[in-house]
Amino acid sequence: MPRAFNPARGKHTGIMIKVLLLIAGGAIGSALRYGVSTWVQKAMLYSFPFGILSVNVIGSFLIGFCWSLAEAFSFSPNTRAFLFTGLFGGFTTFSSFTLDTLTLMRTGEYKLALINIFASNILGLLAVFLGLLLGKNTLTLIK
Structure with missing residues (x-):
């Protein structure tokens, strides 16, 4: 017996395609980073x-270059997801940070751009330090 038409099924297919593109881009980007x-x-x-x-x-340069192409040639949402979240996200998250900061600056949000620069770097370093500290203490308890 044939299935009844279900418009939601097409929506889920689109999401799954995007997820697969993210996974593929992330895998390629991570391998390239390594x-x-x-x-x-x-x-x-x-x-x-x-x-x-x-x-x-390199990632910061490439994300800027590809973003300009994406804007000029109206890349599809799936292509953007593959490139900017998947490929460059796997290659370096720093490139996403720099693109976000530059976008803030281009829209005149200089104060927010500076906050993003300092917060990302200081909080990132603090988080790594705390993570290392917690990891060492956890290992001490396990041994």
């Missing part, structure tokens, strides 16, 4: 994290 950062770090032979720095700068 490859690029490892290659750069080995090539530099210094303890400074040049690998991650290069990924952050």
Whole structure:
């Protein structure tokens, strides 16, 4: 017996396609981040994290470049999801942060842009510190 038409089924299919695009983009971006950062770090032979720095700068450049193309050529929501959330999100979350900050600046929200810069960096460092501290204390309790 044929199923009755269900318009909601099409909506769920669209969401699943977007989720699969996010997963694919994230996987590709993460693999690229690993490859690029490892290659750069080995090539530099210094303890400074040049690998991650290069990924952050490259990702920031690429997200800006691709965003301008997305605006000029009206990329579809699925293409934008694949690129900006998936691929660049997997490659570097720093690129999303820089795009958001630049968007605030372009709309004249300079105060919010500065707050975003300081809050993201200071709170991010604090969160890493607290996470490391909690992790060490948890390991001490487990042992």
